Amino acid sequence: MAITRSGAHTVELLDKLPREEHLEMYRMMVLIRRFEEMAGKKYMEAVIGGFCHLYIGQEAVCVGIQSVLRPDDYAMGTYREHGQALAAGMDARAIMAELFGKATGVSKGKGGSMHLFDKSRNFMGGDAIVGGHLPIAAGVGLSIKYRAADQVCVCYFGDGAVNEGAFHEALNISGLWKLPVIYVCENNLYGMGTQVTRASAVPDLSRRVSGYGIESAHVDGMDLLAVRNLAEVAVRECRNGNGPYFIEAKTYRYRGHSMADPATYRSKDEVEEWRVRDPINLFERQLLDKGLMKDADVQRISSEVDQLVDECVQFAEESPAPSPDALYEYVYASEEI
Amino acid sequence: MPTMSIKQALNEALREEMRADPDVFIMGEEVAEYQGAYKVTEGLLAEFGSKRVIDTPISEEVIVGAGVGAAMAGLKPVVEMMTINFALLALDQIVNHAAKYYYMSGGQYNIPLVVRAASGVGLQLGAQHSQNFESWFVHVPGLKVVLPATSRDAKGLLKSAIRDPDPVIFLEHELIYLNKSEVPDGDFTVPLGVADVKREGTDVTIITYSRMVLFALKAAERLAKEGISVEVIDLRTLRPLDTRTVIDSVKKTHRAVVAEEDWPMCGMGAELIAQIQQEAFDYLDAPVERVSGVDVPMPYAKNLEKMAVPGEEELYSAVKRVMQGV
Numbered sequence: 001m002a003i004t005r006s007g008a009h010t011v012e013l014l015d016k017l018p019r020e021e022h023l024e025m026y027r028m029m030v031l032i033r034r035f036e037e038m039a040g041k042k043y044m045e046a047v048i049g050g051f052c053h054l055y056i057g058q059e060a061v062c063v064g065i066q067s068v069l070r071p072d073d074y075a076m077g078t079y080r081e082h083g084q085a086l087a088a089g090m091d092a093r094a095i096m097a098e099l100f101g102k103a104t105g106v107s108k109g110k111g112g113s114m115h116l117f118d119k120s121r122n123f124m125g126g127d128a129i130v131g132g133h134l135p136i137a138a139g140v141g142l143s144i145k146y147r148a149a150d151q152v153c154v155c156y157f158g159d160g161a162v163n164e165g166a167f168h169e170a171l172n173i174s175g176l177w178k179l180p181v182i183y184v185c186e187n188n189l190y191g192m193g194t195q196v197t198r199a200s201a202v203p204d205l206s207r208r209v210s211g212y213g214i215e216s217a218h219v220d221g222m223d224l225l226a227v228r229n230l231a232e233v234a235v236r237e238c239r240n241g242n243g244p245y246f247i248e249a250k251t252y253r254y255r256g257h258s259m260a261d262p263a264t265y266r267s268k269d270e271v272e273e274w275r276v277r278d279p280i281n282l283f284e285r286q287l288l289d290k291g292l293m294k295d296a297d298v299q300r301i302s303s304e305v306d307q308l309v310d311e312c313v314q315f316a317e318e319s320p321a322p323s324p325d326a327l328y329e330y331v332y333a334s335e336e337i
Numbered sequence: 338m339p340t341m342s343i344k345q346a347l348n349e350a351l352r353e354e355m356r357a358d359p360d361v362f363i364m365g366e367e368v369a370e371y372q373g374a375y376k377v378t379e380g381l382l383a384e385f386g387s388k389r390v391i392d393t394p395i396s397e398e399v400i401v402g403a404g405v406g407a408a409m410a411g412l413k414p415v416v417e418m419m420t421i422n423f424a425l426l427a428l429d430q431i432v433n434h435a436a437k438y439y440y441m442s443g444g445q446y447n448i449p450l451v452v453r454a455a456s457g458v459g460l461q462l463g464a465q466h467s468q469n470f471e472s473w474f475v476h477v478p479g480l481k482v483v484l485p486a487t488s489r490d491a492k493g494l495l496k497s498a499i500r501d502p503d504p505v506i507f508l509e510h511e512l513i514y515l516n517k518s519e520v521p522d523g524d525f526t527v528p529l530g531v532a533d534v535k536r537e538g539t540d541v542t543i544i545t546y547s548r549m550v551l552f553a554l555k556a557a558e559r560l561a562k563e564g565i566s567v568e569v570i571d572l573r574t575l576r577p578l579d580t581r582t583v584i585d586s587v588k589k590t591h592r593a594v595v596a597e598e599d600w601p602m603c604g605m606g607a608e609l610i611a612q613i614q615q616e617a618f619d620y621l622d623a624p625v626e627r628v629s630g631v632d633v634p635m636p637y638a639k640n641l642e643k644m645a646v647p648g649e650e651e652l653y654s655a656v657k658r659v660m661q662g663v
């Protein structure tokens with residue numbers, strides 16, 4: 001059932017969408033890129049601790065998907081979720097504060113880089129067990145069906161997760177119960193240092209769900225409009241009760257697995273090949289060529305985003321660390337209620 | 338007061354909570370059409386329909402995980418693990434997800450989930466079907482762990498667990514499902530985290546839970562005839578632990594026996610002894626005695642199995658040991 005969305009649809013979308021929406025998606029991709037660059041910098045300065053997994057290179061995937069969601073839809077991601085959290089509309093300053101481990105962070109400094117949550121945006125984390133949140137996404141889908149609502153739940157994960165048992169249990173039950181969950185596999189070719197071909201018996205990951213009665217498709221994850229186009233189909237199908245939907249977005253992370261990884265397992269040439277198709281450059285060119293954006297817009301967005309990222313850092317720096325009392329806070333809800 | 342089995346008491350708790358709250362639903366292997374491997378969910382499908390009484394495939398990780406997700410999205414799932422032995426396949430969901438989200442989301446996502454499971458030793462079920470894992474779950478901050486020993490407690494505690502905003506592991510000893518005892522009429526609950534003095538005494542305290550409570554009461558009966566007055570504390574909830582009741586009793590009797598059917602290593606007994614020596618050392622007239630299952634995988638042969646499982650006899654001798662010289 002694999003469908004490949006082609007460039008033709010992309011061009012249609014370029015004409016169809018209002019200019020402001022294009023600019024907003026472009027701005028979001030630039031924000032994610034600059035935010036991540038800053039996070040990497042602050043990690044090197046040892047201001048951010050723990051594990052820090054950057055999303056650079058994959059921006060088109062979450063921006064394309066989130067752009068077709070409603071505010072009442074749900075999303076959850078992995079430990080590589082800064083981009084998804086930003087694209088879900090979460091406050092960039094509070095995300096940075098979370099990375100800094102501050103009380104003003106989205107998770108009050110209790111989560112860190114890998115555990116960003118925002119209930120007001122239905123962003124459910126930030127889960128750092130590979131494959132572990134897929135069963136949870138199925139449960140969110142079940143709750144939507146239980147309430148006979150027409151929301152969807154988007155669940156982002158990597159190519160490594162398809163080899164976990166949790167993946168298969170979750171996809172089977174989602175297919176069996178027709179749950180409105182969009183499973184978005186961001187295939188960036190590597191799970192840490194292991195290439196997909198060394199981990200998956202069938203490297204064509206959209207085929208890994210062929211046994212579960214689930215509509216699946218793959219898409220060029222460097223092409224924002226192609227992703228958005230497929231996301232629209234997936235969301236429509238799920239809202240109409242024809243879920244779940246599996247999307248394999250073929251993409252690439254430019255940086256190592258985490259800040260601690262120099263990525264010696266792949267060649268510089270390979271990285272360069274992917275950079276040529278950089279998702280931000282690609283979309284920028286499309287918009288400029290179509291006259292939907294001018295060089296002045298590019299400049300303006302660039303400096304606005306830089307300013308916002310600087311504000312994020314300033315906010316995070318100036319925010320207080322959690323108070324010592326916070327250590328025991330939020331272990332049990334029964335103690336707070 | 339009507340008398341009913343623990344199984345029936347649990348069934349009533351589920352039924353009443355489902356009637357009272359449309360967000361409560363139950364899901365698990367064989368819970369609907371088969372009516373439960375131990376028939377705890379008997380009749381629920383007929384009353385509430387397949388939307389709220391949901392049969393699942395044999396997929397423990399997604400059963401618990403879907404419960405976590407549904408709870409995050411506002412429902413109050415009760416998921417059944419056919420037995421606790423199979424919950425090990427869902428351990429990641431219980432420990433890494435259900436127990437963590439409230440804390441690591443900074444208080445945004447609490448998980449009102451109940452994981453019910455038949456637990457404890459069986460009869461000649463062998464090494465993989467005859468085990469206790471409460472000490473594993475008790476170890477984890479964020480979880481609550483409940484083990485009823487009577488019908489009244491089973492009903493009242495399950496109702497509290499369903500209404501509780503946190504994840505609760507609810508362990509039902511499979512050998513006492515059919516035990517009958519009194520249950521009050523009407524809507525009542527038994528609070529989590531509160532131990533119950535099942536028998537008052539003055540010479541020695543037995544601190545235990547689940548099926549061992551019944552053996553403790555029998556041993557106490559027998560010891561009473563020998564002039565030894567035994568107090569029996571049924572912990573009922575292992576986390577949060579009602580340390581107060583335990584310590585107050587030990588300060589009164591000056592002697593304690595801790596007992597569990599579980600293995601001894603890092604078990605509940607070890608924790609109780611640590612707390613007693615910390616908070617009541619000066620009150621003790623004898624070293625605390627520990628009764629537990631034997632430290633081996635459960636054998637199949639009847640005679641060996643009998644040796645591996647603690648009961649009235651072991652409790653009786655432990656009390657005699659702490660009373661030595663009196």
Ligand SMILES: Cc1ncc(C[n+]2csc(CCOP(=O)(O)OP(=O)(O)O)c2C)c(N)n1
Binds near residue numbers: 130131158161
């Ligand atoms: C269950 C589990 N096993 C191992 C790990 C350690 N680990 C963290 S990320 C990762 C690689 C995952 O790769 P992939 O799913 O492709 O996602 P990506 O990092 O590429 O986004 C591994 C092995 C983990 N967090 N959880």
Ligand SMILES: [Mg+2]
Binds near residue numbers: 160186188189191192
């Ligand atoms: Mg990967």
